[in-house]
Amino acid sequence: MPNRLAQATSPYLLQHADNPVDWWPWEADAFAEARRRDVPVFLSVGYSACHWCHVMERESFEDDETAAYMNEHFVSVKVDREERPDVDAVYMEAVQAVTGQGGWPMSVWLTPDGEPFYFGTYFPPRARHGMASFRQVLEGVHSAWTGGRDEVAEIAGKITQELAGRKPAIADPGAPTEETQASALLRLARDVDPASGWFRGDTKFPPSMVIEFLLRHHVRAGSAEALHMAEGLCEAMARSSLYDQVGGGFHRYVLTPSTGGPLVPHFEKMLYDNALLARVYAHWWRITGSPFARRIAVETCDWMLRDLRTEQGGLASALDADSEGEEGRYYVWTPEQLREVLGDEDGAWAAGLFEVTGTFEHGTSVLQLLRDPDDAERYARVRNALLAARAQRVPPARDDKVVAAWNGLAVAALAECGALFERPDLVEAAGEVAxxxxxxxxxxxxLARTSRDGAAGANAGVLEDYADVAEGLVALHAVTGDAAHVELAGTLLDAVLEHFPDGAGGFYDTADDAERLFRRPQDPTDNATPSGQFAAAGALLSYAALTGSQRHREAAEGALAPARTLAAKHARFAGWGLAVAEAHVAGPLEVAVVGESDDRRTRDLHRTALLAVSPGAVVSVGAPGDERVPLLAGRGLVGGAPAAYVCRDFACRLPVTTSAELVAELRA
Known part of the structure; x- marks a missing residue:
């Protein structure tokens, strides 16, 4: 019989609806039930694409004996971290503070008042390698609750008090300076392995925000080292098994095998990674004209629309790592499988090109592309054939909820890639998402945080939702000239300024009227996506550049302050703040293009403006007399011809009427 999760909208929660565990969703009634029964709350947090979440479900949550013990001694609550990033954040902070590490599934035991007192992540069904079994942990927590309640209460109280009093340590007020940026570059350079191009470490996540900073710093400061690092990272990622060499798009991360050999992906594919990376590769192309960068950007956009697009025009959050009960089964190949699909000659050629040697699990291989193919036509034919053959396999499950923040990132990526690579279908897709x-x-x-099947979820949007959607709308306006996108971005940023400030120049991650947890989450550091604070800084700065709003500019500057501190200690976790700071130091440049949309001269000026590489440059295009966006107000034709105005803080140079003149003005 299904449990309470059968009424959930989250695909992750629905995956647990038939567990024998009597799961509750995160709600007040669950904690009231724990008080009534005088038992602890077991909080399990994960997400649909999480491999080890599925493993723990199969091993423990689907086991009748384990479930019966849980139902007798605990109130068990299941949370989708993507729906409730606030719940995930405050308890993950506790897990990391006590254990020194974190991850998913996250397992936390709470008092009925929500105070945490015991922590962990994945627990196996049987003790191994010094790790207690899940049943042993359950029995230990139950014993402590029934036999040592005072000690449990003391531990919970101390942890809660310590975490509730934490504030981000910001030693240097004010936005980062040129010196901050140069210092951050030196620290990042020390972390890069010059032989591989990757950042050092066995686990390699795509450093999208850091690469964006490096590209912007190269343009503004003329740093050849920054461009070299960015290109090395981009090449390494897209040639490794992090990138799906057959279907396009990036996996979540890769691991360095202890035995050597190719990097091994963690095979889930997330919307946020691919949206961020499509934009990064497009910006790399815009600076250098690299055909490789263009291919990866376009293929990543095509993958997002092919595999993540929902019937309502949004983008699903992720594809699972597993299929047919095995992680990565959908993506790996044996030499024999290549020959079966391609024939002996092309099969052998593809095996050499993609390094398919049968060294992965069960004689399979992940695919990598360490050298360029010697025959582009053959390469395309082989990839198409492999993609068609792979489509006959059982695909990974899709988490089809639409997350506002990640769709905002995708709007920016699709709009920019569509404009830069002359793909109007991508721009139209960005408009549908918006x-x-x-x-x-x-x-x-x-904003609601999520939707599914065209219906909004019950969870309130967090700071990153407002900021990333506003960022996407500003990017979409630059491409389409639709002033409604700027107006809507302003509405979202007004909500940020009203409901999220911390009173010290920064922002909380949840609104002032959001559900109260034992701590109001606030973390300015980047993780897999830009932090809410740095994302807000970027959107506020761009909006200020379009509207001339000093209020929004000052708010952006205040929100950038943590980047100064982080740049000196943990620059890899401040990438988006440093990237936005590059735009702040550069102005950012403001480009207003005035002319009729059906005039080729207007279109040429507009495209030239979109090709501007100045960090964070904003673009607005409109017909003469269109003053809905303040940057366009008072700007007219010149001698009856469409004109472009290059400005900084609304102070403009003389207008120009040709693309060549505009290029010169942008360089100046």
Whole structure:
């Protein structure tokens, strides 16, 4: 019989609806039930694409005996971290503070008041390698609760008090300076392995925000080292098994095998990684014209639309790592499988090109592309054939909830890639995503975090949702000239300024009217996505450049302050703050293009403006007399011809009427 999760909208929670565990969703009634029964709450947090979450479910949550023990002695609560990043954040902070590490599934035992007192992540069904079994942990927690309640209460109280009093340590007020940026570059350079191009470490996540900083710093400061590092990282990622060499798009991360050999992916594919990386590769192309960068950007966008697009025009959050009960089964190949699909000659050629030697699990191989193919036509034919053959396999499950923040990132990527690579279908797709966010997620100026099947979820948007959607809308306006996107971005940023400030120049990650947890989450450091604070800084700065709003610019500058401190200690976790700071130091440049949309001269000026590489440059295009966006106000034709105005803080140079003149102005 299904448990309470059968009524959930989250695909991750629905995966647990038939467990024998009597799961509760995160709600007040669950904690009230724990008080009534005088038992602890077992909080399990994960997400749909999490491999070890599925493993723990199969081993423990689907086991009748284990479930019966849980049901007797605990109230068990299951949370999708992607729906409730606030719940995940505050308890993950506790896990990391006590154990020194974290991850998913996250397993935390709480008092009925929500105070944590015992912590862990994945627990195996049987003790191994010094790790207690899940049943042993359950029995130990139950024993402590029934026989040592005072000690449990003391531990919970101390942990809660310590964490509730924490504030981000910001030693240097004010936005980062040129000196901050140069210092951050030196620290990042020390972390790069010059032989491989990757950052050092056995686990390699795509450092999207850091690469964006490096590209912007190269342009603004003329740093050849920054470009070299960015290109090395981009090449390493896209040639390794992190990138799906057959279907496009990036996996979540790769591991360095202890025995040597190719990097091994953690095979889930996340929307946020691919949205960020598509934009990074497009910006690399915009600076250098690299055909490789263009290919990866376009293929990543095509993958997002092919595999993640929902019927309502949004983008699903992720594809699982597993299929047919095995991680990565969908993506790996044997030499024999290549020959079966391609024939002996092309099969042998593909095996050499993609390094398929049968050294992965069960004689399979992940695919990598360490050298360029010697025959582009053959390469395309082989990839198409492999993609068609792979489509006959059982695909990984898709988590089809639409997350506002990640769709905002995708709007920016699709819009920019569509414009830069002359793919109007990508721009149209960006518009469809934006319409879904406006029509389904937005209500009374406030955002819902998620939707599914065209219906908004119950969870309130967090700071990154408002900031990333606003960022996407500003990027979409630059491409389409639709002033409504700027107006909507302003509505979202007004909500940020009203409901998220911390009173010290920064922002909390949750609104002032959000559900109260034992701590109000606030973390300015980047993780897999830009931190809410740095994302807000970027959106606020761009909006200020389009509107001339000093209020928004000052808020952006205040939100950038943590980047100064982080740059001196943990620059890899401040990439987006450093990237936004490059735009702040550069102005950012403001480009207004005035002319009729059906005039080729207007289109040429507009495209030239979009090709501008100045960090964070904003673009607005409109017909003469269109003053809905303040940057366009008062700007007219010149001698009856379309004109472009290059400005900084609304102070403009003389207008120009040709693309060549505009290029010169942008370089100046």
């Amino acid at each position: 319409r879904l966010l406006a029509g389904v997620h937005l209500d009374g100026g406030r």
